[in-house]
Amino acid sequence: MKRFNMVLVVILLSSASFGQKYFTKNGKINFDATSPNSPEKVEAINRTVTCVVDTKTGNIQFAALMKGFEFEKALMQEHFNENYVESDKFPKAEFKGLIDANDAVNYSKDGTYAVKVKGKLTIHGETRDVEANGKMVVQNGKVNAFADFTIALSDYKIAIPGLIADKVSKTAKISVACQLELFNG
């Protein structure tokens, strides 16, 4: 019986460290394309981001519906969807990548682990390689994932009309924050 319990503990500990998936359907992405000289904020938040992290492989992916981005001003939101990212044509933004040096993250031990994330980001139907600094915070069996990307809007064929070029930056800062839970599916 004692041996059986030992084996059980070893199996449980092993599964806690290897091959588990963490997920959320409630992640957040902040989008900020405010021009440095503009007093007006061009920013939006999406609170319906899905994210999955495979602790064994370090695979990480997230997805967000473009129409899930909420701006403070309705006109800004309409222009974002209709003119810039063409949400009807390209409804989803996706990232698929890898956590660099994933082995350094101990998912079964509380702590904050600085990571680098590399992968492919698709927005507006355009896919580009991106690299971002991030961190994984392990706390009480939950994993919080954070990453910040800066992208050039022109890389994703998002054109900003000259009339508002002083308000909208040529680059956008994308901040991802996901409180992940163990996936039992």
Place this chain on the structure above:
Amino acid sequence: MNRKTKWLYIAAIFVVAISSTAFYIYKEYNRKNSDTAELEADYTVVAPTIIKEFETNDSLAGKKYTDKIILAEGIVKDILKDDRGFYSVMLGDNTSMSSVKCSMDSIYNYGALKLQKGTYVTVKGVCAGFNADELLGSDVILVRCVIAKNNK
């Protein structure tokens, strides 16, 4: 009408036209999203039914529902809270991974506090589309949601 009066009229019309245009532009520029609670629903649906519609034909259902005001009825599967205290209510069938995910409007966020898992509620929100995911289950996304009816 003498010449001076005529010019005064023209100037007045000009000033009124310019002011009206400026006011319209200012108002339009600063327009906020409409209050969901005040909007008439375009469609009243039961959660598993709208999920099924999207699963059957994502494109067709997207054209029908996206950007429309949806009154969605269903069983509360889960109530999610993010680190800033914003709630999302998951409606649907407990045997399925898929849901109608209702992201609460910030001014009506408190409405989710009164909900309990397993109760039947009606939520009004704006459809942002369908997030298909084979692993996690596919969700119909509603944003700027307000609890329309809590049947308890």
